[in-house]
Amino acid sequence: xxxxxxxxxxxxxxxxxxxxxxxxxxxxxxxxxxxxxxxxxxxxxxxxxxxxxxxxxxxxxxxxxxxxxxxxxxxxxxxxxxxxxxxxxxxxxxxxxxxxxxxxxxxxxxxxxxxxxxxxxxxxxxxxxxxxxxxxxxxxxxxxxxxxxxxxxxxxxxxxxxxxxxxxxxxxxxxxxxxxxxxxxxxxxxxxxxxxxxxxxxxxxxxxxxxxxxxxxxxxxxxxxxxxxxxxxxxxxxxxxxxxxxxxxxxxx
Amino acid sequence: xxxxxxxxxxxxxxxxxxxxxxxxxxxxxxxxxxxxxxxxxxxxxxxxxxxxxxxxxxxxxxxxxxxxxxxxxxxxxxxxxxxxxxxxxxxxxxxxxxxxxxxxxxxxxxxxxxxxxxxxxxxxxxxxxxxxxxxxxxxxxxxxxxxxxxxxxxxxxxxxxxxxxxxxxxxxxxxxxxxxxxxxxxxxxxxxxxxxxxxxxxxxxxxxxxxxxxxxxxxxxxxxxxxxxxxxxxxxxxxxxxxxxxxxxxxxxxxxxxxxxxxxxxxxxxxxxxxxxxxxxxxxxxxxxxxxxxxxxxxxxxxxxxxxxxx
Numbered sequence: 001x002x003x004x005x006x007x008x009x010x011x012x013x014x015x016x017x018x019x020x021x022x023x024x025x026x027x028x029x030x031x032x033x034x035x036x037x038x039x040x041x042x043x044x045x046x047x048x049x050x051x052x053x054x055x056x057x058x059x060x061x062x063x064x065x066x067x068x069x070x071x072x073x074x075x076x077x078x079x080x081x082x083x084x085x086x087x088x089x090x091x092x093x094x095x096x097x098x099x100x101x102x103x104x105x106x107x108x109x110x111x112x113x114x115x116x117x118x119x120x121x122x123x124x125x126x127x128x129x130x131x132x133x134x135x136x137x138x139x140x141x142x143x144x145x146x147x148x149x150x151x152x153x154x155x156x157x158x159x160x161x162x163x164x165x166x167x168x169x170x171x172x173x174x175x176x177x178x179x180x181x182x183x184x185x186x187x188x189x190x191x192x193x194x195x196x197x198x199x200x201x202x203x204x205x206x207x208x209x210x211x212x213x214x215x216x217x218x219x220x221x222x223x224x225x226x227x228x229x230x231x232x233x234x235x236x237x238x239x240x241x242x243x244x245x246x247x248x249x250x251x252x253x
Numbered sequence: 254x255x256x257x258x259x260x261x262x263x264x265x266x267x268x269x270x271x272x273x274x275x276x277x278x279x280x281x282x283x284x285x286x287x288x289x290x291x292x293x294x295x296x297x298x299x300x301x302x303x304x305x306x307x308x309x310x311x312x313x314x315x316x317x318x319x320x321x322x323x324x325x326x327x328x329x330x331x332x333x334x335x336x337x338x339x340x341x342x343x344x345x346x347x348x349x350x351x352x353x354x355x356x357x358x359x360x361x362x363x364x365x366x367x368x369x370x371x372x373x374x375x376x377x378x379x380x381x382x383x384x385x386x387x388x389x390x391x392x393x394x395x396x397x398x399x400x401x402x403x404x405x406x407x408x409x410x411x412x413x414x415x416x417x418x419x420x421x422x423x424x425x426x427x428x429x430x431x432x433x434x435x436x437x438x439x440x441x442x443x444x445x446x447x448x449x450x451x452x453x454x455x456x457x458x459x460x461x462x463x464x465x466x467x468x469x470x471x472x473x474x475x476x477x478x479x480x481x482x483x484x485x486x487x488x489x490x491x492x493x494x495x496x497x498x499x500x501x502x503x504x505x506x507x508x509x510x511x512x513x514x515x516x517x518x519x520x521x522x523x524x525x526x527x528x529x530x531x532x533x534x535x536x537x538x539x540x541x542x543x544x545x546x547x548x549x550x551x552x553x554x555x556x557x558x559x560x561x562x563x564x
Contacts, residue, residue: 051443082448090445100440104458104535114444117454159440166444221543 003030004170004201005050008057012045019045021225022059029169030199034233037222038248043205044097045173046222050203051092052085052248053071063092064169088119091145093163097175099155101147107134107158108143111165119166133161137191153184157191164195171195173204209253213237221245311503312510315494324493325514331410331489332476339475340468343422348452349352350427360424368420376479377413380404381485410482410489418475425467429460461533469526473519480515489513 005027007175018020019042027033035043046055049061052069061068069085079082080088101110111130115121134140137157139150147155156176163171173192177185189211196202196215206212213233214220218229221240229236229245240246303309315321349361368376384400391397433456441451480491498507519554531544543551 002403053439053443086442086445086447088445089443094440094443096436096440098436100434100436102437102440102455102459113454114446117450118445162444 001056002029003027003062004031004064005033005203006062007046007059008061009055010046010049010052010061011048011058012042012056013227018051019095020056023222023225023227025220025227025230027183027201028217029170029201029205031217032196032202032204032215034216034219035203035205035221035222036207036209036212036248037228038045041222042129042225043222044174047094047203047205048175050172051089052093053094063088081141086118089113091247092167093166093168093171095156095159095173095176099147099152099179101155101159101162103147106146107139107150107161110147110158111162114162115165117177129240130161133164134158136194137161138187152180152182153187156180157190160188160191169201171200171202173202173206175207177206177208207252209237209249221248223248291498296376307509308503308506311501311506312513315497315501315503315510316513317508318494318497320497321490321510321514324488324490325518327488327493328476328479328490331407331414331479331482331487332472334411335414335418335479336472336475338411339422339471342416342419344426344457346419346423347406347426347430350423351430365420365423367404368422369419373413373478374484376417377409377481377484380413381406381409401511406482406485406487409485410479410487413485414475414478414482418471421471422468425464425471426460429462429464430456432463435474458533462530464525465530469522469529472526476518476522477515482512 003026005022005025007025010020010023011018022025022044035046037043045054049056050063050068055069066088066223067077068088069080071080072078073086085189101107105113108130111133112123112126115126115129116123127241131140131143134143137160139154139157139161142150142154142158147158150158160176176192177188180188185208189208192202192204192211193215203209204216216233218230219233219236221228221236221242221244223244229240229242236245239247240249278423346361346364349357350365352358381404383404387400389397390400390403396403430452437455437459438451441455444455478488482489483492483495494507494511494514495504498504501507528544
């Protein structure tokens with residue numbers, strides 16, 4: 001089976017600071033892939049490289065068999081045009097730590113925006129799917145509310161619905177529960193669990209070890225820009241082999 | 254707040270309300286004195302004007318004079334057109350300045366530097382006198398004329414005011430665009446929206462909240478700045494009233510008349526600005542405060558019963 005995401009020696013630096021120092025990994029279709037590790041380890045940066053919000057400096061990154069951000073002809077690489085990059089991003093949903101809902105639009109308007117503007121769907125079609133999605137994340141009654149009228153957990157669930165409205169084949173979650181009050185985390189994780197059960201390919205940067213263990217198919221522990229350890233969640237989380245993994249887990253569990 | 258709440262209706266056994274504090278308030282003698290002094294000064298000023306050598310009766314006589322009304326119309330017209338030109342060009346310049354292309358951003362910088370750095374009065378005169386540089390205007394297949402015929406007072410006023418305004422609007426728009434959180438752009442791009450779509454659908458509507466209040470000020474400023482177009486002989490409000498004043502001998506009176514018209518126009522604009530700001534504030538506050546009209550309606554419907562509002 002072809003990998004949904006494949007990274008080969010991915011390097012990324014911001015100026016003189018090397019953030020990713022050669023990442024190699026593969027994410028299979030329908031897999032829930034959890035990235036854990038301390039802050040500044042490069043997890044979020046790697047996630048942002050996958051939909052080309054950040055450009056990688058060396059290595060190769062593939063999504064569904066296609067090179068991210070470039071086109072290869074012979075042994076030459078050509079940068080993709082903005083339009084082509086945008087087209088690739090349609091198939092990759094992303095959920096941010098700070099939600100990033102559009103504050104001037106209601107929940108429903110947030111969800112129908114991209115299908116109407118990018119996919120040129122009619123309002124009726126987009127609206128019907130949006131209402132289904134809002135119902136699925138448990139917010140059918142909040143369709144007409146502006147983000148400022150919603151709690152953090154509700155905003156994040158709208159953000160998930162907004163990403164799903166583009167019917168992506170891959171979902172990226174960048175610490176989706178880190179900005180939430182502890183009692184709101186559960187609702188968001190429930191929605192993500194439901195997605196996983198439906199077979200969505202998901203890459204989740206998270207500090208929720210419980211979620212990684214229960215829902216994750218594989219876990220990767222990153223530190224200082226490299227993959228330290230990877231494997232099945234119960235192996236990595238309960239029986240870590242590396243000292244660095246052990247000391248990190250002893251602090252967060 | 255200090256009045257007792259008159260609770261009627263079936264309430265169990267109401268606990269006796271605690272007695273309200275009755276205290277003698279602090280006397281603010283200073284406030285009384287300053288109020289009396291300022292009122293006295295104001296009365297003196299009004300009296301001086303009323304007793305002065307001003308024929309006040311002339312003002313209502315000429316208030317709706319045909320020439321004056323034409324001036325009012327032209328002032329409104331040139332204000333609107335100059336602002337439209339200024340806003341449209343200002344948005345373009347702001348986007349140019351923020352562009353990654355060093356040539357376009359430098360050109361925008363230079364434009365703003367020049368038009369903000371020279372007085373608008375000078376710019377108006379320069380437009381009017383450009384015939385020294387260009388003797389003919391020749392847009393090959395469409396239009397060809399002598400410069401002096403082409404550059405009418407109207408066009409000189411429009412270009413002088415509008416192009417100057419664009420420089421200010423560019424800076425206002427740039428500040429607005431930069432005030433929008435970067436996460437918004439990222440979210441839009443992650444959804445596959447193009448740069449243009451992101452700007453138009455996500456960034457600009459949010460930037461509007463920052464752009465609208467100063468633009469309202471610019472609009473009001475523009476209305477007053479149009480009085481300078483007298484330099485290019487455009488028949489605006491001030492030109493009209495001066496002319497009427499010279500013909501009727503009531504020069505000073507006509508200046509007061511002009512001032513009154515400007516006040517009326519700027520007041521109308523202020524009300525419009527209030528509602529526009531309200532519109533772009535949607536989504537940023539949980540509940541928008543009621544407009545003055547809505548408040549009046551509520552208080553009329555609930556009669557004089559003030560407790561009706563709180564419930």
